[in-house]
Amino acid sequence: MPDSHADEPFRREVRAWLDTHCPLEMRGPADGEEDHCWGGRNPEFKNDAQRRWMEAMAARGWTVPDWPVEYGGGGLSSGQCRILKQELARIEARNPLFSFGISMLGPALLKFGTEEQKRRFLPEIARGEIRWCQGYSEPNAGSDLAALQTRADDKGDHWLVNGQKIWTSYADKADWIFCLTRTDPAAPKHRGISFLLFDMASPGVTTRPIRLISGLSPFCETFFDDVRVPKDQVVGEVGKGWDVAKFLLGHEREM
Ligand SMILES: Cc1cc2nc3c(=O)[nH]c(=O)nc-3n(C[C@H](O)[C@H](O)[C@H](O)COP(=O)(O)OP(=O)(O)OC[C@H]3O[C@@H](n4cnc5c(N)ncnc54)[C@H](O)[C@@H]3O)c2cc1C
CATH class of the missing domain: 1.10.540 (Butyryl-Coa Dehydrogenase, subunit A; domain 1)
Known part of the structure; x- marks a missing residue:
């Protein structure tokens, strides 16, 4: 034009x-x-x-x-x-x-984040100061992503996260993760999911690179063992993380 x-x-x-x-x-x-x-x-x-x-x-x-x-x-x-x-x-x-922050998380924060979350996370993404990874897939939740089992239990002043992710690209190099967790195990599987953000340096987070038959890969297994996540690090409504997850996937596909 x-x-x-x-x-x-x-x-x-x-x-x-x-x-x-x-x-x-x-x-x-x-x-x-x-x-x-x-x-x-x-x-x-x-x-x-x-x-x-x-x-x-x-x-x-x-x-x-x-x-x-x-x-x-x-x-x-x-x-x-x-x-x-x-x-x-x-x-x-x-x-x-x-940056997965630019191509995936940023658009989701712009749409679903609180003003405080936008001001906190977006500028450091734009400046390349924080590297993000994507905690969606699990060993029994790949194509059937809504079957995810990683739990975030409400402990009053924080979430307590336990579970495992897989195929987490560059998890071993990432500073923070955007992570799908189950906050209501009793709800139908597409509900009861919440979209959490947390620091990969939090106690209880470990990563293990996956070696493919072709050699090393960017993929990791990522484990959460009693990881404490502040309450204000949920994006969108609690229990409505599936909406955020799907919106983000739309941007991932564009990438
Ligand atoms: C390059 C790359 C980077 C990735 N990075 C990340 C990342 O950073 N974070 C992350 O969370 N995930 C990541 N993934 C994972 C990815 O997005 C998918 O979630 C995952 O590859 C699919 O899960 P799975 O391997 O368990 O496959 P499965 O779900 O086991 O599927 C295997 C095959 O079976 C087929 N299949 C499954 N169910 C059915 C059914 N009911 N009927 C018919 N066919 C079926 C599928 O179409 C597929 O061909 C990445 C994947 C790739 C390829």
């Missing part, structure tokens, strides 16, 4: 900014997993250019150009996002930040 007259200044601004801020080493096709920057509490950068590129894009809000500015985004309109995408493609700029 050609630019309207009003779009031209923005395109010029983007071009000039990218000329200055996108290092030459960050242009051209990625050459393997180490060219992917995932951020996190202990980020691993292939080189300084990769770090500078992620930080520059994050500071501008362009790791999530369509998110509101107050949550760390660029606040761009859909037309502006399209121009930014075109200009990034024109110089073959690499994705500055791979």
Whole structure:
């Protein structure tokens, strides 16, 4: 779609900014997993250019150009996002930040999160400061995801989480998890599920990488043994996590 007259200044601004801020080493096709920057509490950068590129894009809000500015985004309109995408493609700029926070959790928080949750979690996702993993699948809950058995029991001032997840991609490298748990075992299986967020450094969380026949994989088994999760770390209504889970899967499929 050609630019309207009003779009031209923005395109010029983007071009000039990218000329200055996108290092030459960050242009051209990625050459393997180490060219992917995932951020996190202990980020691993292939080189300084990769770090500078992620930080520059994050500071501008362009790791999530369509998110509101107050949550760390660029606040761009859909037309502006399209121009930014075109200009990034024109110089073959690499994705500055791979992130399940951006592609999966963020959209779910924008729709279902409280204002406090959005302000707490979204900016650190946008800046690549926290790496998230997805705790959905279980040994007996894959295709039949709603059969999940990981429990979160209401202990008054916290949830107590017990159970096991499987195929948790990069769980061993993640800082936090978004996790489907059963909070009401008596309810029909698609109800009684709640969508919890918690720190992977919480006591009682362990991960074990899964070795596939082809060698190592990004997959892990993830175990929860009396993990205490603060009450305010439920996204959406208690017992209605299935709605959040399905909405998030829509974004995962887009990814
Ligand atoms: C690259 C990749 C990354 C992933 N990352 C994550 C992650 O980070 N977090 C996470 O939670 N999960 C992750 N998963 C897991 C994934 O999303 C699915 O939940 C999981 O692969 C399906 O579960 P399962 O392996 O137990 O398969 P099963 O449910 O056992 O299914 C195996 C086969 O049986 C078929 N089948 C099952 N039930 C029926 C039925 N009733 N009738 C007919 N056919 C049936 C299925 O279609 C499938 O072909 C990942 C998967 C992949 C491939």
